[in-house]
Amino acid sequence: MxxxxxxxxxxxxxxxxxxxxxxxxxxxxxxxxxxxxxxxxxxxxxxxxxxxxxxxxxxxxxxxxxxxxxxxxxxxxxxxxxxxxxxxxxxxxxxxxxxxxxxxxxxxxxxxxxxxxxxxxxxxxxxxxxxxxxxxxxxxxxxxxxxxxxxxxxxxxxxxxxxxxxxxxxxxxxxxxxxxxxxxxxxxxxxxxxxxxxxxxxxxxxxxxxxxxxxxxxxxxxxxxxxxxxxxxxxxxxxxxxxxxxxxxxxxxxxxxxxxxxxxxxxxxxxxxxxxxxxxxxxxxxxxxxxxxxxxxxxxPLLPRMIFGLYYNTPLIWGCQKSGLFSAFSQHLLHRLKIPRHKVEDKRLRVTLLSRDTTYRNILNEKELIASLKNNTNYHVRRVVYNRNMPFTKQLEITHNSDIFIGIHGAGLTHLLFLPDWAVIFELYNCEDEGCYYDLARLRGVKYMTWKDKTKLKQQDKGHHPDGGAHAKFTNYEFDVKEFLRLVGLAAKYIKEQESYKEFLRADLHDEL
Structure with missing residues (x-):
């Protein structure tokens, strides 16, 4: 050997x-x-x-x-x-x-x-x-x-x-x-x-x-x-x-x-x-x-769909989070692609809502949700569509400079890998796939939230899987505005309590002075 x-x-x-x-x-x-x-x-x-x-x-x-x-x-x-x-x-x-x-x-x-x-x-x-x-x-x-x-x-x-x-x-x-x-x-x-x-x-x-x-x-x-x-x-x-x-x-x-x-x-x-x-x-x-x-x-090299692999088939024990390997990967990629971290001009939290340009899993009342966020002076709100029309490095720049990242279940939530350590990923609805992005967020070490009260969301129809049968991923959703704002408020409270976020603010706002 x-x-x-x-x-x-x-x-x-x-x-x-x-x-x-x-x-x-x-x-x-x-x-x-x-x-x-x-x-x-x-x-x-x-x-x-x-x-x-x-x-x-x-x-x-x-x-x-x-x-x-x-x-x-x-x-x-x-x-x-x-x-x-x-x-x-x-x-x-x-x-x-x-x-x-x-x-x-x-x-x-x-x-x-x-x-x-x-x-x-x-x-x-x-x-x-x-x-x-x-x-x-x-x-x-x-x-x-x-x-x-x-x-x-x-x-x-x-x-x-x-x-x-x-x-x-x-x-x-x-x-x-x-x-x-x-x-x-x-x-x-x-x-x-x-x-x-x-x-x-x-x-x-x-x-x-x-x-x-x-x-x-x-x-x-x-x-x-x-x-x-x-x-x-x-x-x-x-x-x-x-x-x-x-x-x-x-x-x-x-x-x-x-x-x-x-x-x-x-x-x-x-x-x-x-x-x-x-x-x-x-x-x-x-x-x-x-x-x-x-x-x-x-x-x-290690392959994407290994049995007990990383990260597709990773069986994670309950109660733990924050993998150094995932954090190192995030830092390594951001460094080599030269993704900048922006200085903050004020203490508003940067909220990014990821909008989908697909047939399914759209937010039916998206404009209403965004308007409700913009009415809160504590948030700086940005709606984005991540597709081939936006360079991937630009997508990463937006993500890396977000404090709260919101989106319905979909591959774009993989961007959570490149959020700041203090950030919150808010999977607006997991569409009955509960572990996917929750586990990925645990590995990355960022706070995960999702919609819990199903009485406060409306499913457009039962969903129609291409192979037949009802399926929660193949339809669209409307969300209660008041409950949405409550959950975003919880995310904001969590971020403001994080020492890493406080240090981030101190460094940037001190530089401005």
Whole structure:
């Protein structure tokens, strides 16, 4: 195991890129330095290093060997009852930490097992976590020549590769690999591809390859790219995978390739999110159709629909919230996309109402609700429609500068990931899908509210699911104005009591003076 880890260090990006290109949120720098003490030493020795005040701390992300809870990036807040899942408050905290925090990264690392063992330093290698959720390989050959004969478009296909189409020069532990091929599904594991892994008689380089990819490459089997909830499961798991793969100072480098595992040309309103992870053009299966490709370093990241995964199938224990992993992801993305935090000019709370331009789940009396908010001088109110007509980075800017974010059940509520820590997400009505955004808000650590009194809302009709039958998501709603204002008032009261909000006001209003 140690040998493989050393190989990955040697086989990663060419070398540390320099302090001027570190490109991490400032509060993440101490954790980075402690993960890579050789970089900290370099900073300590160089007069021009701008991060000397970040050195010599005990801070750690939470998954490193010997990392103490008191020194970790964050610990969950578990004020509520666990409802019988565990026996103690400590067990409750640790359970949440393993389910949806840096403890999940720690567990992936502990589970890593060598699947194909190198004979020598220059050989191929492959190691994976349980169920082949996360894998990484060195000097891996993938044969895409058979794709020339595939006439159908490839998406969510489990037969992209055939026997002998993927392999390397290493000693394959075949039974160990097959034992982990128990989650065979397009977006749950890398079993559909890696069950075909085979030993080759020599390292796949030179004339054996039509293309040699020198830079680290992430294979990406992505969920629905038109839906923010599902697509950001891709981006979140990619970020989490960078932590699992953090064996080299360039672990967060953007000088890597992304190969999307489908032949459809990628299109999404959220394309700019890729700029967080790569500076190169996205690849897909068409890029290498008909070619044998040899990858120096290949990462098979965590997938969006894993069983007990992040965050689509995350089973969260009751009574806990505030994952440091989700907070770090939010900060990382906002930093790299350069989303500004606006200064406040007064103490009015910034209320954003997300309006839908779809057939269903519209607010029938939306204008009335907005007018009622605007009548309150304590609120600065903004109505927005987040669609392809508004750049995604602009959407993030609005969200990140909202104190109360209101919207009916829908993928746009995934924006809660990028709200300030003190904010409230008000899911106006959950349309009988109670756990989706409530759990996501718990993971992010922002306050969640939703409509409780069904006697004070009117459903346009019973709802008509496309496959037949009544369904609460396929109709529209009208809301009692008085009850709406009461709930927004509760959100406002909560925000004003948050110390983080008070500090935010003090900093901005003091600067104005």
């Amino acid at each position: 140690y040998l493989v880890v050393v190989l990955f260090v040697l086989g990663s990006a060419a070398g540390f890129q320099g302090f001027d290109r570190l490109d991490l949120p400032e509060n993440h720098i101490p954790y980075y330095f402690n993960s890579f003490p050789e970089v900290a030493d370099k900073c300590r020795q160089e007069d021009g290093c701008p991060y000397k005040d970040k050195l010599d701390t005990k801070k750690c992300w939470g998954y490193e060997f010997g990392c103490k809870p008191a020194d970790s990036f964050a610990r969950p807040v578990c004020l509520g009852e666990h409802k019988g899942w565990v026996k103690s408050k400590e067990d409750q905290i640790n359970t949440f930490y393993s389910q949806g925090d840096f403890g999940y990264i720690r567990d992936q690392l502990h589970e890593m097992s060598v699947m194909c063992e190198p004979y020598f330093k220059e050989d191929s290698s492959l190691e994976c976590s349980k169920h082949l959720r996360f894998c990484r390989g060195r000097n891996i050959m993938i044969n895409f020549t058979s794709l020339v004969n595939r006439k159908e478009r490839l998406r969510y296909k489990m037969d992209v590769l055939s026997e002998g189409d993927i392999g390397g020069h290493c000693r394959l532990h075949k039974q160990r690999l097959m034992d982990e091929c128990d989650h065979i599904s397009p977006l749950q594991s890398w079993g559909p591809e890696l069950r075909l892994f085979s030993e080759r008689d020599k390292v796949p380089i030179g004339n054996d390859c039509d293309v040699i990819v020198e830079k680290p490459t992430y294979l990406m089997k992505i969920d629905a790219s038109v839906n923010m909830y599902h697509h950001f499961c891709d981006f979140f798991n990619l970020y989490a995978s960078q932590h699992v793969n953090s064996s080299h100072p360039d672990t967060f480098s953007k000088d890597v390739h992304m190969l999307i595992w489908e032949s459809y040309t990628y299109y999404s309103s959220f394309t700019s999110a890729w700029d967080v992870f790569t500076k190169h053009k996205l690849w897909d299966l068409n890029t290498f159709k008909g070619k044998v490709v040899c990858f120096k370093n290949l990462v098979f």
